[in-house]
Amino acid sequence: MTTKLVPYLNFPGNTREALTFYQSVFGGELILHTFAQFGVTDMPADGIMHGELTSEEISLAASDAMPGDEAKWGTTRIYLAVMGDDLATQEGWFTALAEGGEIVVKLERQVWDDVYGQVKDRFGMEWMFNITAPS
Template sequence: MTAQFHPHLYFETECRAAMTRYQAVFGGDLQLNTFGEIGMEGDPDKVLGASLRTPDGLVLTAGDVTPGSSAGTGGSISITGDEATLRGWFDALAEGGEVHMPLEKQIWGEVFGQCVDRFGITWLINAETGRS
């Protein structure tokens, strides 16, 4: 088996809403486990672990911070791919959030944009144009 990176995001209490939104944007299979399912201290509805596996082979994991955790919340994710797909994802992720840099052609020749979604996650979207 080859090694793979899987981004992991932390939320204060919005993991379920964020991951459900990301499933709507990217598609795929979402698995959630709550604090209550394992009898963990704290709000039983908070998400201990979530995993989204998309049809494109992307894997995103997340959870709400656990009591006493030193993990912060938030994070950023960079996605590279074809412009048609990424443009739709960018628009969906920016909905209810804030666009910091519109998705447009940049001086290095590729299409790039940056937004922060309504959950405070920064998305860096880079569409490869096939230039050499």
């Protein structure tokens, strides 16, 4: 059996929009299950109870927050880290995630010789990119 860590994101009612956006950036297969599909009646019927985006490189899961949960959210506690050696692919992802969001750290070569940058996407998720010493 294979075990892997999958970031599970929680959004204030816009999970469908967020995962669809991430699919446009990363590609992959998107599966969305609504609250109605599981018979949950105290949440919006078309709200996302569980969503998964899976590709060869990326696995994300997400759901819409229960009412009042977003009031408990503070500042960023989790960063989504993308690490690898494919400069062109990661630069494209970084640029796409920055659209409607903000670049926190410009994607550029760092003192440790890798290319690194941080971006907060339009859904408030923070992504760290580390591209291993590209030539």
